[in-house]
Amino acid sequence: MRDMGKSDDPRVQAQLDRLGGLSIQRDTLGLEAIRTLLARLGDPHKRLPPVFHVAGTNGKGSTCAFLRAMLEAEGYRVHVTTSPHLVRYNERFRVAGKLIEDARLAELLEKVFDAAEGLGCSFFEITIAAAFVEFARVPADACVVEVGLGGRLDATNVMEPDVLAACGIAALGIDHERFLLAPEEGVPKEPMARIAFEKAGIAKKGVPLVTLAYDPLADNQIVESANAAGASLKAYRKSWYASPDGSHYEDHFGTRNALSTHFLDDDTELRLPEPVILGDHQRLNAALAVAMLRAQQRVEISANAIYEGVRTAVWPARMQLLSHGPLTALTSAPKVWLDGGHNASAGEQVAKFFDGPLHLIVGMLDNKDPAAIIGPLGEKIRTLSIVTVPGHDSHPASAFGERAVARNNLQDAVLKVPSDDYPILIAGSLYLAGEALRLNDEIPD
Structure with a gap:
C-alpha cells in the first residue's frame, strides 16, 4: 500500500x-x-x-x-x-x-x-x-x-x-x-x-x-x-x-x-x-x-x-541540500544531500555532481537495478548504508555488495554515519526522498 x-x-x-x-x-x-x-x-x-x-x-x-x-x-x-x-x-x-x-x-x-x-x-x-x-x-x-x-x-x-x-x-x-x-x-x-x-x-x-x-x-x-x-x-x-x-x-x-x-x-x-x-x-x-x-x-x-x-524554480529531492532539521540533526556531517535518482542515467548525473568522497545511504525498490547509483559513484563511496523504502518492496543490503551495511531505518542510517568531513547523500528512490523530507520537517508546499 x-x-x-x-x-x-x-x-x-x-x-x-x-x-x-x-x-x-x-x-x-x-x-x-x-x-x-x-x-x-x-x-x-x-x-x-x-x-x-x-x-x-x-x-x-x-x-x-x-x-x-x-x-x-x-x-x-x-x-x-x-x-x-x-x-x-x-x-x-x-x-x-x-x-x-x-x-x-x-x-x-x-x-x-x-x-x-x-x-x-x-x-x-x-x-x-x-x-x-x-x-x-x-x-x-x-x-x-x-x-x-x-x-x-x-x-x-x-x-x-x-x-x-x-x-x-x-x-x-x-x-x-x-x-x-x-x-x-x-x-x-x-x-x-x-x-x-x-x-x-x-x-x-x-x-x-x-x-x-x-x-x-x-x-x-x-x-x-x-x-x-x-x-x-x-x-x-x-x-x-x-x-x-x-x-x-x-x-x-x-x-x-x-x-x-x-x-x-x-x-x-x-x-x-x-x-x-x-x-x-x-x-x-x-x-x-x-x-x-x-x-x-x-x-x-x-x-x-x-x-x-x-x-x-525549485524542485524538491533533486540534488537538494537538506536544511537543519530533525533528520540532519542526527549527524555532524557538513552537508546532507537528497536525490530521488534511481536509474543508471540518474546515477551518472549524481556522480558528476560529487567530486570527492561521500557517505551513501540508499533505499531502492526491488524492481530497480542496485548498480544504478553505486556503480557510477564507485570509489567515491566511503560508507554504504542500505535502508528499506517505507511501504514498498526494497532491495536488501546483500544486493549492493559486500561493503553494504543494513540499517533499521533512515534515522538509524544517518545517526551511524562516521563523524568526519565528508557529506552524506541519500538516494535511490523518490519514495525514500519523500520519507527524508517528512522526517526533516521539509514538507513540499
Missing part, C-alpha cells in the same frame, strides 16, 4: 485508503479505460487551458518545474500535475498555483471513483482523471502535465491537439522495462529506439514537439514518430541550442518582438541565469522548458519571465 500521507479528516482518509489499494499501473498499458472514465466525467481533458505536456526518462519533473516557474513569473495562473508525490498525495494537484485542499480532494476523488465503477482503473488513471476534472473546473491560463510512464499509452496521452501548446521530451534512458520494452507487434526492437518510440507517442498533429539530442537510433525514431503524427519537431542543435553552462540560449522559431535586457543580440538569443536546482543536467532541462515556451503560440511569454523562472 502506497503512503498517501495521513489526514485527520475521515472523508479524506477514506479516499486515500481506496487509492492505496489500487495497482499503480495496469499490467498492460492502454487508453481505453481512461477515455471511458473521462467520457463519464464530461470529457474534462477537452476543456483544459493551454497544456505543456512533458515526457522523458529523467528530467521531466524538473522541466515541469521550470515551465511552471516561468509561466508564473509572467503572472499566469498555472495548473500542474506531476508524479510521484514525495510526502502527501495532494502534491500531484497544483491548482492555479496552490496545492489542492483536503476537503476538495475528498469530494473530487469520490466523484471520480463513482464514475470509475466497473472499469478496473489503476491508481494513476484515477489520479489523472481527477486532475483533469479539477483543471477544467478552475480557471487558469496554462497547464503543465507530466507523463507518468512512457507516453504513447500513458493516461495523460488522451489530450488532443486543440488543448496542447507544446510537447517536450527530456532525457532518455532505460527504465520501466516491463512496461516500455514489452513485446509488441509493429514497434522498434532495439531498446533505445523503443523507449524513444514510446516517449514520442505524445506527439500530436500541428503541435510543437521539442526534444533534446539522444543517440542516433533514438533521434531517428523521434523524427519518424513526429513525422507520422504530423507534429512540428523542434530538435536540440537543429532548431534550438543552449551552451553547456546554460548561460546562452538561441533558437530559430521566429521573432517575438519583445524588448528585454536578457536578450543578447536580437530576440533569438537569450542570456539565462544559473538555476537554483543544482546539477549540470538541470541547465539543459531549463533550456528545454525555454524552448517549449518559445516554440508555441498559445501563451505569450517574455524574456524577463523566462529569466526569472529559470533563476527561481
